Amino acid sequence: MQTTFLQDDFGAILTAEPGDKATDISPETLQSLLTKHGTILFQGFNTTTEEFDVITDKLGTDYMNYKGGGYVRKTTGEEDGKTMLSTSTTLEKGKIKPMTMPLPLHAEMFYTDKRPLLLWFYCVTPAEKDGQTTIGDGVAIYKRLSQKWKDLLAEKRLMYLRSYPDGIWQNIYQTDDIEVARGFCHDSGMTTEVDADNTLHTTYLTTAIPKTRWGGHTAYINSAMTVVMQEGTDREKLSSIRLEDGERLPREMIKEIVDIQSDLIIELEWQSGDFVLLDNSRTMHGRRGFEDTRRNVLLRMVRDVAF
Numbered sequence: 001m002q003t004t005f006l007q008d009d010f011g012a013i014l015t016a017e018p019g020d021k022a023t024d025i026s027p028e029t030l031q032s033l034l035t036k037h038g039t040i041l042f043q044g045f046n047t048t049t050e051e052f053d054v055i056t057d058k059l060g061t062d063y064m065n066y067k068g069g070g071y072v073r074k075t076t077g078e079e080d081g082k083t084m085l086s087t088s089t090t091l092e093k094g095k096i097k098p099m100t101m102p103l104p105l106h107a108e109m110f111y112t113d114k115r116p117l118l119l120w121f122y123c124v125t126p127a128e129k130d131g132q133t134t135i136g137d138g139v140a141i142y143k144r145l146s147q148k149w150k151d152l153l154a155e156k157r158l159m160y161l162r163s164y165p166d167g168i169w170q171n172i173y174q175t176d177d178i179e180v181a182r183g184f185c186h187d188s189g190m191t192t193e194v195d196a197d198n199t200l201h202t203t204y205l206t207t208a209i210p211k212t213r214w215g216g217h218t219a220y221i222n223s224a225m226t227v228v229m230q231e232g233t234d235r236e237k238l239s240s241i242r243l244e245d246g247e248r249l250p251r252e253m254i255k256e257i258v259d260i261q262s263d264l265i266i267e268l269e270w271q272s273g274d275f276v277l278l279d280n281s282r283t284m285h286g287r288r289g290f291e292d293t294r295r296n297v298l299l300r301m302v303r304d305v306a307f
């Protein structure tokens with residue numbers, strides 16, 4: 001097995017040599033590479049989903065589902081605690097379709113306290129063309145940010161706003177009881193309001209620049225850009241973002257962040273049986289758009305680990 005790196009101190013790549021099995025990699029090696037480099041890419045091991053189960057268990061088995069997430073994802077393996085999530089889907093003319101649009105760099109579920117610490121992406125089938133998963137180091141992004149935006153984001157938190165009409169919140173929160181849905185939101189650190197037409201409004205406040213789990217570095221890591229990109233579309237009615245004083249995020253700051261991210265972004269070229277582990281407190285991820293709907297990249301989320 002060969003170990004190389006994506007950037008200076010970010011992102012380890014483990015490349016299989018003939019006869020290597022990913023299941024032979026020790027938990028200590030995984031832990032050390034993850035905590036130092038924020039990402040581990042496993043290439044060429046031709047890993048099966050059964051082997052993938054064995055490997056992900058090495059770091060912790062507190063797997064999460066996508067309840068309260070912003071999209072609809074199919075779940076498999078939940079019964080035996082091996083929750084795997086499909087790529088996000090959308091309903092189009094009554095049919096479930098995979099979402100194929102590009103996604104900017106974001107952290108997973110930073111619009112709720114119930115967020116995963118680790119993300120495992122596993123490639124069943126890559127897209128014929130494009131569809132790369134992208135990643136970026138939140139610590140490096142923060143370092144490059146102008147002092148005035150560092151100061152602004154230190155002073156004001158982000159405010160994630162959701163408005164789910166009757167019929168939608170039931171899907172998102174997987175219940176028909178609005179009080180159960182509200183209870184879930186309150187347990188996730190949100191405040192809620194319900195309209196006369198049974199629309200559920202939620203508000204969640206959190207910093208855009210938290211500390212990483214390992215090393216305690218300040219990182220620009222949040223879910224802002226996926227919400228910003230919806231501005232001006234139909235989805236804006238469902239989901240929007242402001243600073244905590246209600247102001248929009250300054251356009252100039254967004255532009256700077258987009259520029260820094262496009263400079264630091266790394267594309268992961270998928271092959272069947274490859275997988276990647278991300279520290280969701282440091283590594284942001286996204287996706288290049290694609291057309292080939294056979295693309296199948298699964299996600300397993302770990303809520304927390306013991307180290």
Ligand SMILES: [Fe+2]
Pocket residue numbers: 106107108285
């Ligand atoms: Fe994501």
